[in-house]
Each structure stands twice: as structure tokens, then as C-alpha cells.
Amino acid sequence: MLNNALNRRHLIASGLAGLALTTLPVSVFAQTEASAKALVNSVVTEINRVIDSGKSENAMLRDFEKLFVQYADVPIMARYALGADARSASPAQLKKFTKAFQGYISRKYGRRFREFIGGEVEVRNARKIKAGYEVRTSVKLRGSSPFEVTFLVSDKSGRDKFYNMFIEGVNLLLTERTEIGAMLDARKGNLNQLIKDLGRVG
Amino acid sequence: MLSRLPLKHLVVLSLMTVLTACASQPADQAARGETFDPYEGTNRSIHKFNLGVDRFLFRPASKGYVKIVPDPMVTSFNNFAENISLPGQAVDYLLQGNPKQMGNALLRFVINMTVGGAGLSSPADELNLPPVDTDFGETLHVWGFGEGAYVELPLYGPSTTRDAVGVVVNLFSNPINFTPVRPVDNIGVYAEVVRRMGDRGRFSDTVDSILYDSADSYAQARLIFLQNRRFELARDDEDAYLGLYTDPYAEIGTDPVRDPYLDPYEDPYAE
Numbered sequence: 001m002l003n004n005a006l007n008r009r010h011l012i013a014s015g016l017a018g019l020a021l022t023t024l025p026v027s028v029f030a031q032t033e034a035s036a037k038a039l040v041n042s043v044v045t046e047i048n049r050v051i052d053s054g055k056s057e058n059a060m061l062r063d064f065e066k067l068f069v070q071y072a073d074v075p076i077m078a079r080y081a082l083g084a085d086a087r088s089a090s091p092a093q094l095k096k097f098t099k100a101f102q103g104y105i106s107r108k109y110g111r112r113f114r115e116f117i118g119g120e121v122e123v124r125n126a127r128k129i130k131a132g133y134e135v136r137t138s139v140k141l142r143g144s145s146p147f148e149v150t151f152l153v154s155d156k157s158g159r160d161k162f163y164n165m166f167i168e169g170v171n172l173l174l175t176e177r178t179e180i181g182a183m184l185d186a187r188k189g190n191l192n193q194l195i196k197d198l199g200r201v202g
Numbered sequence: 203m204l205s206r207l208p209l210k211h212l213v214v215l216s217l218m219t220v221l222t223a224c225a226s227q228p229a230d231q232a233a234r235g236e237t238f239d240p241y242e243g244t245n246r247s248i249h250k251f252n253l254g255v256d257r258f259l260f261r262p263a264s265k266g267y268v269k270i271v272p273d274p275m276v277t278s279f280n281n282f283a284e285n286i287s288l289p290g291q292a293v294d295y296l297l298q299g300n301p302k303q304m305g306n307a308l309l310r311f312v313i314n315m316t317v318g319g320a321g322l323s324s325p326a327d328e329l330n331l332p333p334v335d336t337d338f339g340e341t342l343h344v345w346g347f348g349e350g351a352y353v354e355l356p357l358y359g360p361s362t363t364r365d366a367v368g369v370v371v372n373l374f375s376n377p378i379n380f381t382p383v384r385p386v387d388n389i390g391v392y393a394e395v396v397r398r399m400g401d402r403g404r405f406s407d408t409v410d411s412i413l414y415d416s417a418d419s420y421a422q423a424r425l426i427f428l429q430n431r432r433f434e435l436a437r438d439d440e441d442a443y444l445g446l447y448t449d450p451y452a453e454i455g456t457d458p459v460r461d462p463y464l465d466p467y468e469d470p471y472a473e
Binding site for chain 1: 327333405407408411415416417418421422425426429430431432433434436
């Protein structure tokens with residue numbers, strides 16, 4: 001009996017140790033090529049699930065916004081897109097801008113996903129870059145040759161999250177920084193007006 | 203035929219002059235991948251003209267085209283335009299000193315023109331041959347010419363001084379134009395226009411969003427074109443490829459000691 005208990009305890013202990021061993025590398029080296037790849041795979045699956053849901057466009061766009069917040073490092077993306085103006089913005093403005101940016105991006109790109117119906121995303125490889133990991137995928141749409149979509153993933157927010165995406169070399173963040181910059185110029189640099197209007201465009 | 207040659211030489215010569223005489227970007231700006239657009243005023247006028255052409259001619263024609271012509275046929279015409287450009291691409295690969303890709307382009311051409319029914323389909327794709335995509339602009343890049351200034355060409359759209367030279371040279375460099383059994387003059391150009399209509403029609407929402415929904419469609423088109431072009435040319439060059447990445451974490455300073463206000467991981471929702 002004692003023997004058994006010891007054995008069982010031993011078993012539990014070693015089991016825990018084994019569990020610790022297998023989870024340890026994940027928590028210590030939180031980000032690995034595999035985890036970066038897995039993140040891309042799960043976001044692709046989630047997006048496809050929304051597209052296939054047959055919901056109304058507005059409902060889908062709301063779902064995309066939830067996915068965007070869940071999988072992307074939205075604050076850093078918003079800050080980068082705002083560029084130099086992020087420095088002079090008050091924390092309250094930055095908070096409001098981030099929220100408006102998140103809706104704007106979700107609507108703008110969410111509408112585009114319709115054109116990706118029936119498309120196949122193949123995760124090709126992942127490798128370390130300065131700020132995290134680069135995950136290259138190949139997207140095949142009907143009637144066109146495959147094109148390259150690259151996701152940049154970082155755990156600097158505390159969790160693996162996307163912070164940028166490149167479609168055939170076109171940098172999403174830089175493109176949005178240019179666009180937001182042009183919108184600000186059109187409003188003579190009035191950030192509050194931009195935040196208000198951002199809620200309606202995209 | 204002979205009388206055409208001196209003219210061609212003249213064209214090439216004058217284009218080379220254009221290439222070397224154009225304003226050039228300071229090296230440090232070029233190294234940072236900044237946009238070099240000394241002709242912005244002219245470019246913006248041409249952009250306005252191109253937008254008008256698109257709105258009243260190209261967009262409606264393209265949308266009509268993809269609506270009337272069944273999807274598989276649009277794909278076939280796209281294939282045809284692609285296939286008919288292959289001998290010209292083979293010439294460019296030869297000039298780039300890339301015999302492997304030249305052979306690959308020719309092999310694709312032969313397969314697609316025969317098994318692929320006069321180039322209307324692309325069976326070579328199924329054989330997993332490496333993709334073929336080049337032009338004289340890339341040849342100039344391989345020869346060491348810099349990107350030059352950004353230009354927007356009338357009807358054609360975004361380009362650079364280097365690529366504009368390439369576009370003109372490629373009008374003359376496809377051997378198909380010199381075969382004795384030329385069915386139609388400039389068939390490659392017509393095929394290319396049809397292919398562009400197919401793409402404009404198929405991705406009309408995306409193109410519309412860039413051209414008509416953007417706060418500054420000129421700046422968007424310029425940025426998207428330049429990035430995509432640099433990406434194409436850097437494909438085989440890992441350093442250049444990684445140089446295309448910007449690091450938003452680095453830019454705004456992740457070092458709170460150096461710049462406490464700019465710590466990007468202060469919680470923006472915290473106040």
C-alpha cells in the first residue's frame with residue numbers, strides 16, 4: 001500500500017516534472033518558430049470560419065474586429081500608424097485613436113476578405129527577425145498565381161501577436177501611416193477630428 | 203525590317219540618356235528606402251488624368267468585361283497575355299545572365315503554346331516549374347542601375363524612371379514581334395491591356411478602395427507600387443529583403459529609460 005502510494009506520488013511528481021519540462025521551454029522562450037506558425041494558422045482558421053458563417057456583412061466585420069484585437073498588437077500598430085503625431089498626442093487621445101483605428105482597420109480589410117473566398121493559405125516557413133518572427137505564407141486565389149503574404153509576430157506585448165503584415169512586399173503599417181498622415185493633413189492636423197471621422201471611414 | 207533597326211537604336215540610345223541624365227537621389231536617402239519623387243507636381247497632374255481615364259473608361263470597361271465574359275475565359279486571356287510575353291522574358295533573363303530562368307521561360311512557352319492550346323491555358327504551372335516574372339526594368343536593376351525617380355506614366359500608371367525605360371524597351375524586345383508569321387501587330391500589347399482589364403475587373407473593389415476611398419490616392423499608389431516593386435527585385439536577395447522591414451518597436455523606442463513617455467507598452471487603456 002505504502003509502496004503503491006509512494007509509487008503513485010512518484011508518478012505524480014515525475015508527471016508534474018515532465019509537464020513542467022514540456023511547458024518550461026514555452027514559458028521561458030515564449031516565442032518559437034512553431035508558436036509563430038501556429039498563431040498564423042489559427043488566425044487563418046478563425047477568419048475562414050467567419051467568412052463561412054454566412055452572417056451579414058456588418059456582423060462579420062464585428063467578428064473581424066474581435067479577431068483583430070485578439071490576435072494583433074493593436075496599440076503598437078495604432079501608434080506606428082499615427083507616426084510622429086503619436087508623440088504629441090495626449091494619453092486620452094491615443095486611447096481614443098487606438099479604438100478608432102481598430103474599427104477602421106477591421107472594416108477596411110474585413111471588406112476585402114470577401115475576395116479571398118475559396119482562397120488557400122499555406123504557411124511556408126518561420127524564422128527569427130529582430131523584433132520577433134517572420135512567418136511567410138503563400139496565398140492561392142482562384143484564377144491567379146499564388147502570392148506571398150508575410151506576417152510579423154512578436155511577443156513584446158507579453159503574448160504572441162501580429163504587429164505587421166506584408167502582401168507581396170506591401171507593408172500594411174507603412175501604407176496605413178501614409179493614409180492616416182494624409183487624413184490628418186486634410187484636417188489640418190486636427191487629431192480629434194480625425195478620431196471622430198475614423199469611426200465612419202474604412 | 204532593316205530600316206527599323208536604326209530607329210530602334212536611336213530609341214535605346216535616347217532612353218539610356220534619360221537613365222543617366224535623370225535627377226538622382228542622395229545615397230543616404232536611397233539606402234533608407236525613402237521615396238524619391240522630384241517630379242511630384244507633374245506626377246500628380248498625370249495621376250489626375252489617369253484617374254479620369256479609369257473612372258470613365260477603364261473601370262466601366264473592365265467591370266463590363268468580367269461581367270460579360272465568363273470567368274474561365276478571363277483566366278484564359280490572362281494566361282495568353284502571360285504566355286505571349288515569355289519569349290521576351292527569356293531575352294531579359296539572358297541579358298541578366300540567368301540562363302536557367304531563360305530556359306525555364308522558354309520551356310514554359312513551348313509547353314503552354316502546344317499542350318496549353320495556343321497559350322490559353324498554363325499546364326506548365328502544374329509541372330512545378332519555378333515561376334517566371336521579369337522585365338527590362340529588372341535587367342537594368344541587375345546591371346546596377348538605381349531605381350531613379352518615381353514617375354506616374356499616362357495610361358500605364360506608377361513606375362520609376364528606370365522601369366519606364368524598361369517598359370519602352372519591352373515594347374520592342376519580344377522576339378514574337380519579329381517572327382515572320384506575326385498574326386497581329388503588337389499582339390502582346392493588346393493581350394496585356396486585356397489582362398489588365400481582367401485584373402481591374404476582378405479586383406475592382408480593392409482597386410476602387412485605393413483609387414477612390416483614399417485620402418491621398420496618389421501617395422497610396424506611389425507607396426504600394428514602390429514597395430511591391432522593391433519586393434519583386436529583392437526576392438532573391440535576403441539582405442535587401444530584410445531591409446524592407448521596419449520595426450515599429452524599435453522606432454518608437456522600447457527603452458523606457460531613454461524615452462519614458464514613448465514606452466509603447468504602457469497600457470493605453472490604463473488611465
